[in-house]
Amino acid sequence: MNQRSFSQFSLGVCDYPEHVDEIDWAEHARQQRKLGLTWVRLAEFAWAKIEPSEGTFEWSWLDKAIDVYAKEGLSIVLGTPTATPPAWLISKYPDILPIDENGQVKKFGSRRHYDHASEVYRQECRRIVTLMANRYATHPAVKGWQTDNELGHEGTTVSYGGASEKRFPQWLEHKYGSLEALNQAWGNAFWSQDYSAWEQIKAPNLTAVRQANPSHRLDYQRFCSDMIVEFQQLQIDILRDVCPEHFITHNCVIFSAECDLYKLTKPLDFVSWDSYPIGMLEFFADWESEDVKTEYARTGHPDLVSLNHDIYRGLCDQRSFWVMEQQCGHANWAQYNPIPAQGAVKLWSAQAWAHGASGVIYFRFRASHYAQEIMHSGLLHQNGQPDRGYQEVQSFDPGIFPTNTQNSRVAVLHDYDSLWSYNHQPHNQDLSYWYQFVMFYGALRELGVSVDIIHPTQLKNKRYDLVVSPALTLLTPESAKSVLDVAPYTTLIFGPRTDFRDQYGKAAKRGQFEQLAPIIGGKLINFDSLRPTLQQDVQEEDDSNCSFTASLWCESYDVDSAKVLYSYRQGPLHGQAAVIQYKQTITIGALSKGLIKTIIKEQCEQLSIKIEEMPDGVRVTDCGSHELVVNFNQQRSSWKGMALLPVDYKLIPKVEH
Structure with missing residues (x-):
């Protein structure tokens, strides 16, 4: 990642001149300048307008639009238009279309309708990106590029056939070297799943009777993620060569779960993401009551928004990031789309700065009067009149915010292998990786603790006093070594299911904590997946009056060198350890927000990490x-x-x- 950053907090907007009459362009640009905006993102969905038929180009509209914005002093981020291959291209090359989990071809008519592994489509992308880069490389107003749009989103990462399914065995052969090694890594002796030829291995969908082998699923997810990384890299290589002075970013999404963003974002100059706090509430799913969702229905929940900010700052190695799409009115895509509360747009903008953003780009300038986003608002209504978000941006002064020099003493560990493995086999329909992660992260934020969210291998880049690992269920040898290396001088808190799987997604032969055994001081006895109506009491060993109630998941431990901090009371785990401590490492086996928050608070106090009991909201x-x-x-x-x-x-x- 190049060391580009922006010290001054600035604002911008996503605009679509191709959606309105040309007569409106100059007025829109003038309004944007008067609002104090300095950036505008253009053209990320404009392939068919640029090339309406094969080899026929209409650049003049985009040339004029760029000049109109430049005249008002706006700097421009151009999107490569590869998220929307046009109809003529699909007609000529129908095999680039992806295949869904049911084996059906996804049709033209929306966006991201392509298989990332398709060499035919990659070549078409090289062609359009090269032409676009050459045309605007020297335009003084064009400062940067956004690759594609929201890669790894809405189920578009994985194609279960076509180019991906054909390429997958090659990827596996490169990784494992032999079928014997693959069969062993996947545990294919189970249900007679051994392969005797690479071409026998297909995508892990439509398997008979029950779910596919989880190691097969894990590797296919990794493979499809790698195809996205390759797909983006071919664009980056072109842009670096043709436009070396321009920055390159990509706009990631809320709770991104389909692609390994640590790999995807590494070659970028900085990371961007698209923030829609109200729609984000649905990521609570059934974790929270409808009362909580109602309370934050017009603002979003502060911890969900900040968690995403912290993830994307972590991808930048704690340097600044951008919000490339900031909700500025009601969205159109969530199950419910209320109008934001008065002041919410300003609040979200300030919160983005607080968590490290140096740019906030509002989506969008003028609401669309046609197609899929008719119901999505902008800073302007469809008729061109200012909406509420316009007025809030008008009164928001980014100049009051100094350079953010956040320096957290606490890290929270996050990784995609664990996310995929956890969600492939949650063992409880109400559990997910994000559910468990938010429980630990929310406890820290309720205590007023600012944190960095990082991959385990990033631990070597900075020394932390406290490292919280909510759901590190799959540990590669590299990640395990990173954790073990910091254990002598760092307080560690692990959540349930820690170090349960090896790098192939299998349960460790010697049981949970196989790799982290030197710092745990105990072994797993058993785990208990609880129905919503079942609960388990957890009591502190040294204080019988201190107890908590766990739900959904409990695991118990047999200790050797560790100390028991909390034990289960009643139920099948009665008397067994629920929380253990060995030296500076604490392992929590029970999902109880009160228990987790209490333990985190005690450790922060011991480490003299400033805590503040924050009121709700x-x-x-x-x-x-x-x-x-x-x-x-x-x-x-x-x-x-x-x-x-x-x-x-x-x-x-x-x-x-």
Whole structure:
């Protein structure tokens, strides 16, 4: 990743001149300048407008549009239009279309309708990206590029046939070298699944009777993720060669789960993501009551928004990122799409800065009056009149925010191998990787603790006092070594299912904690997947009055050198250890938010990490020289004697003692 960053916090907008009459362009650009915007993203879905038929190009509209924005002093991010191959290309090369899990071809008529492994489509992308890069490489207003759009989203990562299925055996042969090694790695002796030829291996869908082998599924997910990485890299190589002075970014998505973003984002100059806080509420699924969703229906939940900010800052090695699409009104794609509360757009913008963003780009400027996003709002209504978001952006001053120098003492570990393995076999229909992750992350944010979210292998880049690992269920040897290396001087907190699978997705032969055994001090006895109506009491060993209730998942441990901190009471795990500690490492086996928060709080206090018990809906973020306090409640709140208006924020200089 190149060391490009932006120290000044700036604003912009996504605009689509091809969606409106040319007579409106100049007025739109003028309005954007008056709003204080300095960036505009263009053309990421415009392939058919640029090349309406094979070899016939209509550049003039985009040339004119770029000049109109440039005249108003706006800097431009161009999107490579590869997310939307045009109809003529699909007609000529129908084999580039992806295959869904049911074996059906996905048709033309939306977006990202292509198989990332298709060499035919890759060649077409090389052609259009090269032409576009050459045309705008020297335009003074064009400063950067966004590759494609929201790669690894909406089930478009995996194609279960076509080019991907044909390429998969080659990827496996390169990885394993021999079928004997693959059969052993996948455990193919089970149900007589051994392969005797590479071409026998297909995509893991439509398997008879029950689910596919989880190791097969894991490797196919890894393979499809790698195909996206390759697909993007061919565009990056062209842009680096033709436009060496331009930055390159990509806009990732909410709770991205389909592609390994640590690989995808590594060659970028900085990372971007698309923030839609209200739609994000649905990622709670059934974890939270409808009352909680109603409370935050017009603001989104502060911890879900900040978690995504922290993930994307972590992908940048704690450097600045952009929000490439910031919700500025009601969206169109969620199950429910309320109008944001008054002040929410400003609140989200300030929160993005607090977590490390140096740019916020609003989606979109003028609401579309046709096609799939008719119901999605913009800064302007369809008729061109300002919407509420326009007025909030007009009164938002990015200049008051200094350079963010956040320096957290706490890291939270996150990785995609664990995410995929956990979700392939959750063993409880109400559980998921994100459910468990949010439980630990939310406890830290409720205590006012600012954190870095990183991959385990990033531990070597910075020393942390506390490392929290919510759901590191699959450990590669490299990740295990990174964790073991920091254990002598770092307090570690592990959640359930830690180190349960090896790098191939199999359960370790010597049981859970096979790789982390030197720092755990105990072994798994058993795990218990609980129905929603079942609960398990957990009691502190040294205080019979301190107890918690766990739900959905409990696992118990047999200790050798570890100390038992909490044990189960009643039920099949009665008397067995629920939480153990060996030296500076604590392992929590019970899913109980109260228990998790209590343990994290105790460890922060012992490490002299500043904690603040935050009111519901109020959060604080340490930004170096300042703190930002946000109130996501639609009623007044208070914190440390400070009055907080509904859906508002305060930027507070830190007083040095």
